[in-house]
Amino acid sequence: MSPPVPQIDVLAVFSHPDDAELSVSGTLLKLKSLGYTTGVCDMTRGEMGTRGNPEIRAREALEAARILKLDVRLNLEQPDGHVWPTEEARTAMVRVIRQYQPKVVITAHWDDPHPDHANTARIVRQAARLATMARYDGESGMPAVAMPSIMHSIFSRLVVPSFIVDVSDFVDEKMQAIRSHSSQFYDETSREPETRISDKNFLEQIEHRMRYFGSLISVAAGEPFYVREALNVEDPVALLTRPMNIYS
């Protein structure tokens, strides 16, 4: 009998092998430092990418996982560019949720302009609910689980963050994890075609964005999240006496 799979406290589910790094890796590093187990599940192998190929991208993802100290990195091998909330995709996600029983799932926002990102958010929301229904995918023999909470990473100014996580202590490791995906980002020796994200300015913009969201809570760097459900606050005084910025 194979050993039981460890429970993962926080699972980040994104579309392409570098998405979690670009969006939420500061938060994953912080949660790991707080003692939580963390994992990333990529929906696709990124085979539609203009640069690199699935084998290179898988190696880069493992290197980034090492830097992020992830307990697990999974890949659902959905078709890149064609991520849809199909029965097959939802069932695959339900099985991951039932196997690892995350307390919190982090994913993209459903209004993301990239269809794969938006559909990944939909698959996660649907699968989180379906995983609680004993008869959904009953043939797998996996028991139903409690529904994980979901936090959405946001990029659009049109979505107001529910909260911002202070990741000031993890900026260098985050940028190092992103740079592990060297086939995708700026490399002056690369002869591959240039893309939006391989432009020299792209990584600077990622860091500037972190600094901007940090400024909104008066810290050096932050990552913003949206939670659709009302937040249940035990102690509003403790919450509201943390550093804030009245000009946010």
Ligand SMILES: [Zn+2]
């Ligand atoms: Zn992506």
